[in-house]
Amino acid sequence: MGGIPDLKALEGAVFSSQTERLSALLERGLGLAPTATNVDAFLEQCRHRAAGLGIRDDAYFDLLEAGGPSARTEWMALSPVLTVGETFLFRDAALWRLVERTLLPDLARLTRPLWLWSAGCSTGEEAYTLAIVARRALGANAFTVLGSDVNPKAVAAARVGVYTQWSLRGVDHDRLDDLITSGTQTVRVHDDVKAHVRFDTHNLNDPNAFPPAGMSSFECIICRNVLIYMTHGAREKVIERLASCLTPGGVLVLGHGEAQGIVTQGLVIERHDAGIVYRKPLQPTSIKERPSQPKATARKPAARPAHAPRTSKAVLKTRSAHKPAAPPAEAPIDAERARRLLDEAVLQARSGKADAAERIAASAMAANPLDPEPHVLLAALFAARDAFKQAEAALRRALFLDPACIPALWQMGTLYRLTNRDRQAAYTFARLLARLEGLPPDREALPFDNLTVNELTTLLRAALGEPADA
Numbered sequence: 001m002g003g004i005p006d007l008k009a010l011e012g013a014v015f016s017s018q019t020e021r022l023s024a025l026l027e028r029g030l031g032l033a034p035t036a037t038n039v040d041a042f043l044e045q046c047r048h049r050a051a052g053l054g055i056r057d058d059a060y061f062d063l064l065e066a067g068g069p070s071a072r073t074e075w076m077a078l079s080p081v082l083t084v085g086e087t088f089l090f091r092d093a094a095l096w097r098l099v100e101r102t103l104l105p106d107l108a109r110l111t112r113p114l115w116l117w118s119a120g121c122s123t124g125e126e127a128y129t130l131a132i133v134a135r136r137a138l139g140a141n142a143f144t145v146l147g148s149d150v151n152p153k154a155v156a157a158a159r160v161g162v163y164t165q166w167s168l169r170g171v172d173h174d175r176l177d178d179l180i181t182s183g184t185q186t187v188r189v190h191d192d193v194k195a196h197v198r199f200d201t202h203n204l205n206d207p208n209a210f211p212p213a214g215m216s217s218f219e220c221i222i223c224r225n226v227l228i229y230m231t232h233g234a235r236e237k238v239i240e241r242l243a244s245c246l247t248p249g250g251v252l253v254l255g256h257g258e259a260q261g262i263v264t265q266g267l268v269i270e271r272h273d274a275g276i277v278y279r280k281p282l283q284p285t286s287i288k289e290r291p292s293q294p295k296a297t298a299r300k301p302a303a304r305p306a307h308a309p310r311t312s313k314a315v316l317k318t319r320s321a322h323k324p325a326a327p328p329a330e331a332p333i334d335a336e337r338a339r340r341l342l343d344e345a346v347l348q349a350r351s352g353k354a355d356a357a358e359r360i361a362a363s364a365m366a367a368n369p370l371d372p373e374p375h376v377l378l379a380a381l382f383a384a385r386d387a388f389k390q391a392e393a394a395l396r397r398a399l400f401l402d403p404a405c406i407p408a409l410w411q412m413g414t415l416y417r418l419t420n421r422d423r424q425a426a427y428t429f430a431r432l433l434a435r436l437e438g439l440p441p442d443r444e445a446l447p448f449d450n451l452t453v454n455e456l457t458t459l460l461r462a463a464l465g466e467p468a469d470a
């Protein structure tokens with residue numbers, strides 16, 4: 001008491017209270033789970049925005065905390081550096097087959113035109129994929145797609161609808177005629193598809209932003225690879241809001257594991273081979289009203305695209321060439337060969353032949369570029385010789401291909417631990433724990449290490465300092 005103040009302790013306290021304030025703000029504004037990296041990026045960007053507005057950093061934080069229209073604009077301006085925008089066309093082919101062949105034909109019995117929403121669409125590939133499969137399933141003029149994202153730069157790129165060949169990885173050849181490939185580099189979405197899609201900026205974490213774009217309710221909402229970056233509390237609220245925007249009978253499609261640990265109230269879970277779908281049950285009143293409703297044009301979008309959807313002869317020809325019964329051509333990948341090569345690479349790795357294992361894992365990747373597991377094996381081989389940067393890059397590639405990949409999440413958490421990034425390790429382990437929830441305890445979780453779900457859960461709880469039977 002009354003002695004010389006401990007400046008280092010004081011500095012530490014100020015630093016940690018600022019970190020706490022920033023972490024709380026990140027969750028409040030965008031729903032994001034704070035990590036060391038995004039908190040740093042957030043602070044830097046806030047300073048930049050505050051300088052641009054000619055106000056002090058604290059005043060800028062106050063503005064974000066106060067909410068309201070200015071804060072809303074600022075969150076959108078901050079979002080490009082805080083969010084991950086990775087996406088590609090027809091990402092998860094099995095899911096799109098389910099949407100095209102089962103979900104949309106069934107939803108078409110509810111109303112016309114169908115309103116479909118790709119929430120968190122990044123640069124638009126998911127929204128355009130939805131429009132392409134909807135046009136095949138329902139025909140032109142039978143639907144409108146809304147693509148929305150909090151990141152205005154991504155939305156601007158989505159409106160343009162021009163991509164590189166990399167956006168086409170894994171696309172079946174029979175999907176290409178809705179896309180125009182020019183030269184060797186560029187892929188452009190056909191105007192007949194674009195006419196069905198509109199884009200808007202929209203923050204899923206803003207309770208006042210629902211329903212979006214003046215569209216009252218949707219028959220199908222797709223929100224994938226968006227919630228994985230959010231806290232449990234934010235995911236819960238976003239799912240609740242999305243559910244409130246569903247037409248009775250409509251479906252919500254989330255990414256793998258994104259609703260883990262969340263009770264999706266008022267939605268019925270449907271399990272399909274391609275994944276889980278959450279359906280809002282038909283209410284008795286809407287069943288009664290259905291026969292008296294006009295079949296078509298039951299309603300109009302509040303703000304349609306300026307140009308009405310067109311049905312050119314070319315489109316009709318294309319569609320009749322794609323009658324629903326025609327099975328899609330196989331993707332140009334050889335999954336079976338890739339699996340055999342991967343097994344061989346694991347054998348080599350286990351007998352200490354790391355070079356051979358690396359070479360064979362690379363061949364497995366070439367045989368199936370969409371499989372995350374060879375990247376995970378490579379990461380393990382890199383980490384074993386302390387090449388942590390290379391290991392991390394390999395794991396990022398694996399998690400890009402499958403954000404819920406269990407072995408990749410486990411290794412990434414372990415790598416963070418090894419390199420003293422404890423917050424990121426804890427966040428990754430917590431994400432993995434949520435991913436394991438509900439899986440059969442005896443199921444194999446880490447094939448390379450022969451660990452079951454139960455054993456891995458125990459390890460993770462220990463790593464997170466939680467009681468084993470929590």
Ligand SMILES: C[S@@+](CC[C@H](N)C(=O)[O-])C[C@H]1O[C@@H](n2cnc3c(N)ncnc32)[C@H](O)[C@@H]1O
Pocket residue numbers: 029030031079083084085086087088091119120121122123126148149150151154202203204205223224225226
């Ligand atoms: C990894 S991309 C996923 C794109 C696409 N859904 C897919 O699966 O390919 C995640 C997108 O979610 C968006 N996002 C993150 N937080 C959001 C929020 N609070 N509201 C709306 N979009 C958000 C990001 O800007 C980013 O474009």
